[in-house]
Amino acid sequence: MAAGPRQAAAPPPRTAPSAALPPGPSVPRFVQGAVALTSAQRGMRRMRDRYGDAFTVNVPIFGHAVVMSNPAEVKQLFTARPEMVDNLDRNLGRVLGPGSLFALAGEAHHRQRKLLIPPFHGRRLAAYERIVQEETLRETAAWPQGQPFPTLPSTMRITLNVILRAVFGAQGAQFDELRALLPRAIKLGSQLAVVPVPKIDLGRWSPWGRFWAMRREYDAIVDRLIDTALHDSALDERDDVLALMLQSRYDDGSAMSRDEIADQLLTLLAAGHETTATTLAWAVERLRRHPAVLSELADEADTGGSALREAVIAEVQRSRPVIDLVGRQVKADGFQLGRWSLPKGMAVLVSIALMHDDERTFPNPRLFDPARFLAAKPDLYQWVPFGGGSRRCLGASFATMEMNVVLRTVLRDFRLEPTDEPDERWHSRGVASAPADGGRLVVRRRTAGLSAQVPARTMGTQSTGAQS
């Protein structure tokens, strides 16, 4: 690796005495909060340039928090034992329910993860490819030719439908009900994740009251889904995650409760729907501005290869990570993290964007260059769009498969027109950041091809009109 100009990007010196906290700005909390809200990306870069790759901020919600982007320190953080470092107290788990992976810590988190890993790996993933291809063909069948349109509403519908089918195992009326309810519930829930929970339910007059009403509706639908599955004589032949959850057992032989299943399904949707859709919109935004890569990619899709497509997806996630920060909280006093000694309760935020923008790890980081990942797979402690360690994204392989199949299907059926428009800006949607114009796309259909083979709809729904 070439030496970069920022001395602070170097690995922590082994013999350095540990300082208490990294340096940081001393302006009041509300000013730092305003900067974080209005220009998070630029603000982070400015602080990294000024203070180095670890700095302390003081922002609303977290109070004093350390922001890190030194790969060695981040690796130490991700691999620390849960007694020392675990999840943030204030996170999405507050709205997703006490059984959500986001809400669980320590042994309870480990126990739940062990049960949920099998559905997201190996043979299971191959079974979901067909669903992804069907949903992509169904959605793209209505794409206008020769006129610009934002990709994001389409990718939001594809990823929502895929999760409802592959994860919830939903069909018919329940599929339609969940499709109408969940995007609204997740949007409100992600806004409420950091808002204090009121002691009483003020009903539809308060945001929490509205959220709880939606949650009751959701629980009733999931109850019906579970009843249907338990009466399904072919349950053991089903591949959807709900069916697998119902048949799985903890080490002591007990089954997941209905509440645990409901919380976990909601978690998978909240974590996997918008993140995958926004990354796909960024892929379109990046590819249209890099015609040489786009053309090679189309050739590869025709000949059945996938190496470049995989490298493109990795480079899109490096250069346009849709989640800015991954959070942890120090659980024991005086935790030594590289050069620093952190007090119990301190929030530590890993800046994914700053790690991916480090020229010592990724030379010429502002250049979109999938070739970086052609020869070697990404190092999972330097390339961290899915976070890391024992809390790394559970759906990473699922998301990678899904993005791969969506792109392959689109490239086989359409020619994506390049553009010389300026890069789209970042737009924060709450959970994930999307291209501000939704990844504007202009396409021409290449053949009558694959879309003619879309199977008859089995779910009684139209591809358009869902919430995006």
Ligand code: HEM
């Ligand atoms: C491109 C798409 C995706 C991105 C960028 C993404 C990113 C992330 C990140 C940054 C985390 C936090 C990791 C950490 O704290 O170290 C996370 C956690 C998680 N993600 Fe994803 N995710 C994606 C897709 C998915 C999908 C498709 C699913 C499931 C269907 C999923 C399920 C989860 C779950 C359950 C967690 C919590 C893991 C735990 O706490 O143990 N994600 N994801």
